[in-house]
Amino acid sequence: MPPRRTALVTGSTSGIGHGIAEALARAGCDIVLNGFGDAAAIERERASIAQATGVKVRYENADMSKPADIEAMMKRVGEVDVLVNNAGIQHVAPIESFPPEKWDAILAINLSAAFHATRLAIPGMKARKWGRIVNIASAHGLIASPFKSAYVAAKHGLVGLTRTVALEVAEDGITANAICPGYVLTPLVKAQIPDQARTHGMSEDEVVQKVMLAEQPTRRFIEIGEIAALAVYLASDAAKSITGAALSIDGGWTAH
């Protein structure tokens, strides 16, 4: 039997992170959930994953934009064997009217939070000679789209951080990889449809068809379960030689 491992998934109260946390629980990891939301709903979700899978599931309310919160969470959690840096936000606006406070928040949550969680998780992983870091980047970690300056900059940064960490810990039994999804219909994407419609001067339906799915040759959204399955694989022993990779799961978008 492999040792029971603990997985921390940031931003796992919704969307992709929630799907990854559930899948890692089914794969036998104890889980630390994190993210915002209604306290009673989060508690119901925590209990339901624990009950369905038999693993330990706890919740940490750290605000990932705050390094002090991240440090306190990492101290409380202790050993983290699988770190999934997933928490993320988006804002869509032309560069000249992009609110500086949105730039700061996106860089803090989508990039700096991964730096802080990683630097704090690595010493324990090195001591145990095993670790998995899975960064949820984006197709926008590899290519750009207009009106997403902060997001594209942060996700490109996250891919660069992934590669650097992979090189530093390659001999310690630790891998670091980035998953680069195309569009997944989560609350993060649903919320940007009205903004995109305004910015592009289109209807919301046109944004879905002509902006989002036009990028994806498969012409459909990626499903959360597809990303969760890849994260579980990257967290497994079988993936021990995959490191420093930026793995696209984007319906062919970046093959263009």
Ligand code: NAD
């Ligand atoms: P989502 O909005 O459904 O979930 C985001 C999660 O992050 C939530 O749990 C939220 O509470 C949490 N979060 C936000 N700010 C936080 C903070 N300051 N501290 C702690 N938690 C915080 O979004 P999603 O679509 O599931 O996105 C998850 C990740 O996947 C993000 O990094 C996003 O950039 C990336 N991604 C999403 C898509 C997509 O199409 N949905 C595509 C590529 C990459």
